[in-house]
Amino acid sequence: MAESPFKADIERAQKELSEKMTPGAIVYIPGSSVINKTGSWRVFKPEFNRDKCVRCYLCYIYCPEPAIYLDEEGYPVFDYDYCKGCGICANECPTKAIEMVREVK
Incomplete structure (x- = not known):
């Protein structure tokens, strides 16, 4: 197979990128997700029914x-700036007070 005429350009670009990029999955500053709002890519969000909640805190x-x-009464409040819509809260809720609904933006 013939060598790509762009091989040198590709290698140079890869070298430049590797020098600028940090390895993935490394948290350089613990707790930095508090600084970075992470809820913007959510597809589903939790909807809370206070009447069904037994305040188990799961x-x-x-x-x-x-x-x-x-909140002051011990009921959960969802901060949608950080909620990723993973659904763990709804899955763990024994009374089904949390339902995952499609996000409408």
Whole structure:
């Protein structure tokens, strides 16, 4: 097979990129997701039904992001700036007080 006439250009571009890019999956600053709002690419979002909630806090405990906090009465509040729509909260809720619905933007 013939060598690409662009081989030198491709190799140069790869070298430049490798010098500028950091390896993936490395967190240089722990807790930096608080700085970077991560909810913008969400497809589904949790909808909360307060009447069904028994305040077991499983949604709060299992949420992998700082996306759920508790109000003064102990009910969960969803911070959609950080919620990725993973659905773990809805899956863990024993009373089905959280339902995942398609995000409308």
